[in-house]
Amino acid sequence: ETGVTQSPTHLIKTRGQQVTLRCSSQSGHNTVSWYQQALGQGPQFIFQYYREEENGRGNFPPRFSGLQFPNYSSELNVNALELDDSALYLCASSQTGTGLEKLFFGSGTQLSVL
């Protein structure tokens, strides 16, 4: 079975730009969550998608948005980038109805905002 894959692995943007990060779920998983991990910190929940709709959101502003596609892959979009958006962005997939022990993380996209 394939794992959770994220692209790109690294990205450099400038303040004010927009960025799109991509995630392919593990085979058979229909739910995708996104987390932001700042340097030296634990991951923070951004939002979760199920059946192509957002079904939960953490404490992040609306300029963080997402999409989920019929094949369960997902995108994270961030508009009007700020310096504090520099972080590792992690995608995690799971199958609805399974516990969080069945949550699998990708290796992340390292975003640097200059």
Next chain:
Amino acid sequence: GNSVTQMEGPVTLSEEAFLTINCTYTATGYPSLFWYVQYPGEGLQLLLKATKADDKGSNKGFEATYRKETTSFHLEKGSVQVSDSAVYFCALTAISSGSARQLTFGSGTQLTVLP
């Protein structure tokens, strides 16, 4: 709100030493508790979990016991190996706005094991 506090790192040990990484939490209700491990360049991997008070999670020689009276979930291993060098995160579940179950993480503890 929900939060997780981990002991400050980094932690450096010699091979075969005893490991303890402290974790305490604040939560409403009865959360499930987790330890995740992050090796360099890799995603987070679930190490162990406990879903109710007095449960002990264990895996690969690591153990942690869910202590409701002290709101703690300390990670222990009797004899660490060089291959255990990684960042360890304590986490708990919470229900986000909406119906999603989210993880709330501590800030992580970097462990380095020297041969």
